[in-house]
Amino acid sequence: xxxxxxxxxxxxxxxxxxxxxxCQVDSQVTMMFWxxxxxxxxxxxxxxxxxxxxxxxxxxxVIDKFPISRPNLTFxxxxxxxxxxxxxxxxxxxxxxxxxxxxEQYFGPGTRLTVT
Amino acid sequence: xxxxxxxxxxxxxxxxxxxxxxxxxxxxxSSLQWYRQEPGEGPVLLxxxxxxxxxxxxxRLTFQFxxxxxxxxxxxxxxxxxxxxxxxxxGRNFNKFYFGSGTKLNVKP
Numbered sequence: 001x002x003x004x005x006x007x008x009x010x011x012x013x014x015x016x017x018x019x020x021x022x023c024q025v026d027s028q029v030t031m032m033f034w035x036x037x038x039x040x041x042x043x044x045x046x047x048x049x050x051x052x053x054x055x056x057x058x059x060x061x062v063i064d065k066f067p068i069s070r071p072n073l074t075f076x077x078x079x080x081x082x083x084x085x086x087x088x089x090x091x092x093x094x095x096x097x098x099x100x101x102x103x104e105q106y107f108g109p110g111t112r113l114t115v116t
Numbered sequence: 117x118x119x120x121x122x123x124x125x126x127x128x129x130x131x132x133x134x135x136x137x138x139x140x141x142x143x144x145x146s147s148l149q150w151y152r153q154e155p156g157e158g159p160v161l162l163x164x165x166x167x168x169x170x171x172x173x174x175x176r177l178t179f180q181f182x183x184x185x186x187x188x189x190x191x192x193x194x195x196x197x198x199x200x201x202x203x204x205x206x207g208r209n210f211n212k213f214y215f216g217s218g219t220k221l222n223v224k225p
Contacts, residue, residue: 001161004158031211033213040202040218040220041218042204042215042216042217042218043159043204043215044215045212045213045215048211048212092158092159094158096211103147103208104149104161104164105149105161105206105208105213106161107151107158107159107160107161108158109156109157109158110156110157110158112156
């Protein structure tokens with residue numbers, strides 16, 4: 001399994017500002033994912049971040065709103081730009097890791113964002 | 117729309133009772149994972165099932181993958197208060213995971 005950390009763990013931000021969330025993994029991984037989760041709800045995939053190429057965004061998410069960086073195989077950032085209260089959510093990064101010869105997905109602890 | 121539907125959405129039971137959570141889809145997945153998530157934490161992987169008809173046991177938890185690899189179930193025997201949490205199934209297709217709608221379980225003492 002992979003150990004994943006995220007910074008910050010939580011933040012309260014004013015509308016119109018931007019927040020960058022960092023995700024650090026303890027091993028090199030090819031694929032990293034960013035999800036959004038409303039409290040108590042399921043996860044919605046925002047984008048897949050691959051090292052050395054542009055992130056791939058899911059329907060309803062755009063690069064201008066959620067720019068992603070992936071400078072190396074152990075690190076990624078997600079920026080939530082020009083925030084509004086609707087962006088209040090938990091943001092989770094995950095990685096695709098191998099365990100027992102199978103690809104499995106592991107999650108960071110999440111970043112709880114509140115936009116006022 | 118959710119690719120994977122979970123039922124029930126909410127479940128509140130007494131300690132010691134048994135329960136089953138279902139995860140259904142019209143799509144075929146190469147594998148399916150179950151997670152448990154507690155408040156303030158990320159989802160924690162419980163199990164991965166790969167083969168149609170596969171059954172895996174993790175102490176009091178039994179996971180089954182449907183023969184057609186479109187659905188799965190999670191059965192908990194003699195639930196404990198520590199089982200309380202949000203249970204999520206996730207089906208994998210190529211390099212993407214599709215998450216179920218989630219089942220919020222509350223086990224009362």
